Amino acid sequence: xxxxxxxxxxxxxxxxxxxxxxxxxxxxxxxxxxxxxxxxxxxxxxxxxxxxxxxxxxxxxxxxxxxxxxxxxxxxxxxxxxxxxxxxxxxxxxxxxxxxxxxxxxxxxxxxxxxxxxxxxxxxxxxxxxxxxxxxxxxxxxxxxxxxxxxxxxxxxxxxxxxxxxxxxxxxxxxxxxxxxxxxxxxxx
Amino acid sequence: xxxxxxxxxxxxxxxxxxxxxxxxxxxxxxxxxxxxxxxxxxxxxxxxxxxxxxxxxxxxxxxxxxxxxxxxxxxxxxxxxxxxxxxxxxxxxxxxxxxxxxxxxxxxxxxxxxxxxxxxxxxxxxxxxxxxxxxxxxxxxxxxxxxxxxxxxxxxxxxxxxxxxxxxxxxxxxxxxxxxxxxxxxxx
Numbered sequence: 001x002x003x004x005x006x007x008x009x010x011x012x013x014x015x016x017x018x019x020x021x022x023x024x025x026x027x028x029x030x031x032x033x034x035x036x037x038x039x040x041x042x043x044x045x046x047x048x049x050x051x052x053x054x055x056x057x058x059x060x061x062x063x064x065x066x067x068x069x070x071x072x073x074x075x076x077x078x079x080x081x082x083x084x085x086x087x088x089x090x091x092x093x094x095x096x097x098x099x100x101x102x103x104x105x106x107x108x109x110x111x112x113x114x115x116x117x118x119x120x121x122x123x124x125x126x127x128x129x130x131x132x133x134x135x136x137x138x139x140x141x142x143x144x145x146x147x148x149x150x151x152x153x154x155x156x157x158x159x160x161x162x163x164x165x166x167x168x169x170x171x172x173x174x175x176x177x178x179x180x181x182x183x184x185x186x187x188x189x
Numbered sequence: 190x191x192x193x194x195x196x197x198x199x200x201x202x203x204x205x206x207x208x209x210x211x212x213x214x215x216x217x218x219x220x221x222x223x224x225x226x227x228x229x230x231x232x233x234x235x236x237x238x239x240x241x242x243x244x245x246x247x248x249x250x251x252x253x254x255x256x257x258x259x260x261x262x263x264x265x266x267x268x269x270x271x272x273x274x275x276x277x278x279x280x281x282x283x284x285x286x287x288x289x290x291x292x293x294x295x296x297x298x299x300x301x302x303x304x305x306x307x308x309x310x311x312x313x314x315x316x317x318x319x320x321x322x323x324x325x326x327x328x329x330x331x332x333x334x335x336x337x338x339x340x341x342x343x344x345x346x347x348x349x350x351x352x353x354x355x356x357x358x359x360x361x362x363x364x365x366x367x368x369x370x371x372x373x374x375x376x377x
Contacts, residue, residue: 061246091245117365173302
């Protein structure tokens, strides 16, 4: 599947997604999900969540990290380089232009009105992806994941960073797997 | 040499900024304002404001902005490259590890444990952004009803119609321009 046309789609998709990541890195997650999971079916729902976890735990911006992961998944190292380029170009061009006349931009009333409206839309998009992802979790019918979700939400609201949460939850997941395996071992005896 | 300095500075920012956006700000400030005096403190506050109004990560935004101010277009390119170079290497290695080992039972367990954390962290970011949008002046100030209604409408449309999120965001921007202009005209 790794041909020129696909790399083109990858580049222009990341260019478009990046141009609309207003309001912080998390916004890129619903946008990517829509494009790469729903539209092209290049990733599964669970894979998207895994890649998000890795993007959050690695150093650097979530949007850039997520782009690298998706690019690598779809077309290897070349894909990663292409998605990084596509993701970095829009902010680079926009900020370079703004840097030339930034005082006019900063004090422009119409710009700030559009941005205020957009901020409300961004929040709606984020809550929508939260529900979609929570539904995927819910389908597994495991109470432990729901408890973990609630605990992590409270911890995150209280200012606990991504790295400790990801580490702790990864360990809990491993312990859970070992425990399940042990139980199944007993049943089969 | 200025290009090398820009690259090294933003390379460090890219390498040591864990936890995204706002966690990176003190680091950027230290490199750009305190260490190199490329920006004044006021300019730094401006770039934070502008970053909120423009797409893209704050680290990339400030790299492009500072690079452009200090050394023109080549400066902007070099600083931005420096900023994303560490992620390119580290995250590619992590991606390789993920796809190589994700079929291991133990790895699957760890990843299953991460998923609730991911949803929780996105939800928490969403709540913070919602508070910012609906109560822009803090708890003591009035509720921004335009933002509240726009949020509710956009959320309902997202749930029922499943449109492209970009369309929803752009429509909210346009609606914001219209509603806030009208409000301004009636109030003033």
